[in-house]
Amino acid sequence: MRTTSQRRASGGFTLALVLLTATALPAQTDATAVAAGRKALDLLLAGRYDDFGQVLTANAKEKLTPDFLRTTVDAEIKGFGKAEQISEPVVLKTGNTILVSFPVKFSANTVNVQFSLNDLGHVAGMYFRPANSPLPATWKQPPYSRPESFHEREIILGEDTWKLPGTLTAPAGKGPFPAVVLVHGPGPNDRNEGLMATRMFEDIAEGLSSRGYVVIRYDKRTKVYGERMSALAFTIQQETVEDALRAIALARKQPEVDPRHVYVLGHSLGGYIAPRIAVQDGKLAGIILLAGNTRRIEDMSLAQTEFMLQAKGGPTPQERERFEHMKEEAAQVKALQPKKDNPEVLLGLPVEYFLDLKTYEPVAEAKRAGIPMLILQGERDFQVTMDDFKTWRAGLSGTRYEFRTYPGLNHLFIAGEGAPSPAEYRKPGNVAAEAIGDMAGWLAAHR
Secondary structure: OOOHHHOOOOOOOOHHHHHHOOOOOOOOOHHHHHHHHHHHHHHHHOOOHHHHHHHEOHHHHHHOOHHHHHHHHHHHHHHHOOEEEEOOOEEEEEOOEEEEEEEEEEOOOEEEEEEEEOOOOOEEEEEEEEOOOOOOOOOOOOOOOOHHHEEEEEEEEOOOOOOEEEEEEEEOOOOOEEEEEEEOOOOOOOOOOEEOOEEHHHHHHHHHHOOOOEEEEEOOHHHHOHHHHHOOOOOHHHHHHHHHHHHHHHHHHOOOEEEEEEEEEEEOHHHHHHHHHHHHHOOOOEEEEEOOOOOOHHHHHHHHHHHHHHHOOOOOHHHHHHHHHHHHHHHHHHHOOOOOOOOOEEOOEEHHHHHHHOOOOHHHHHHHHOOOEEEEEEOOOOOOOHHHHHHHHHHOOOOOEEEEEEOOEOOOOOEOOOOOOHHHHHOOOOOOHHHHHHHHHHHHHOO
């Protein structure tokens, strides 16, 4: 078991994807959120950075260390000047996340200091916004969702110490209906794969259930048991595969599900590992991959971090130093050998995670699965790019495999314009109706 100082972000691709992955959290009252946020703000403004760690979640402690706060955040706060007035906060629920934003008048500037909180009142994230910058908009139900045509119920995956809460969305009527199990991208995602004002998996669940399909989605193990997971030498098997297999088995037992027609839909990391899930299950009717990477995680991490640094105008000296360190760790990942004297953690993940994937080839595993596959890709995606899509296409030939791309869609299959950047993930949006229609059409053709 790792000590607290050795723990890292559980289930992320490190810096790049940790920044882009939401941790959607259970709701709490406004009064509780305001009190928790004000305590965090007072500690921050007083420069009590060692005490500030006591109000953070386990994952946030790994990023907002006292040293990082003193060397980076403190300088930013001092640049605002002396704090003169703290106004009444704005509290907003976006997805299941509670955001508390305090307008603070400093001598040189007015800034909104924003915290995201979990159900215990611990700070999961912190952000400084300009005074005229509004809070993120909330998620809106997509126009293709027809609530009168489906119903939802809560479910539990598993019966052991790793049991997970989830949601089953089913069409009205007796069925039996085909079922789709949704498998998350990287990071401690909730069942909706919520990111700011977007809920990709809720869009997909409502869109497909409106068209006659049962959909199962669930909170990821690294979200529900983040602190426990961060202390373990876990692999992608524990992080993702085991729970996907449990969800598939649960789907087959539901009275409204046709057990012969259960599919997996994997997004990002979920698409990357979906072929392994299919091989281990052995009875899936097909797989849908949304922006599934074929490149290795260490290569993805470096490429995404570099893109994000360039998108904001280039790295600061500190960011450049951290990026060079990432490159060194990525090289160490490439050189890992089983049963050698390896580090415990590289790129924010246990070395066992990388060793487990060292010989994993997703395209070869997809061939081994031998079942129909639909591979979809947004052409504006800067995280999982057209290079990954081309690798899928080059390696999988025959009528069993179908491929489609969307010029205007990003990594979340949401429409955008212009050069892609991380900033667009802060804008509200829904999975494109065209992509939902293509998924439903493919499922109908393979029933």
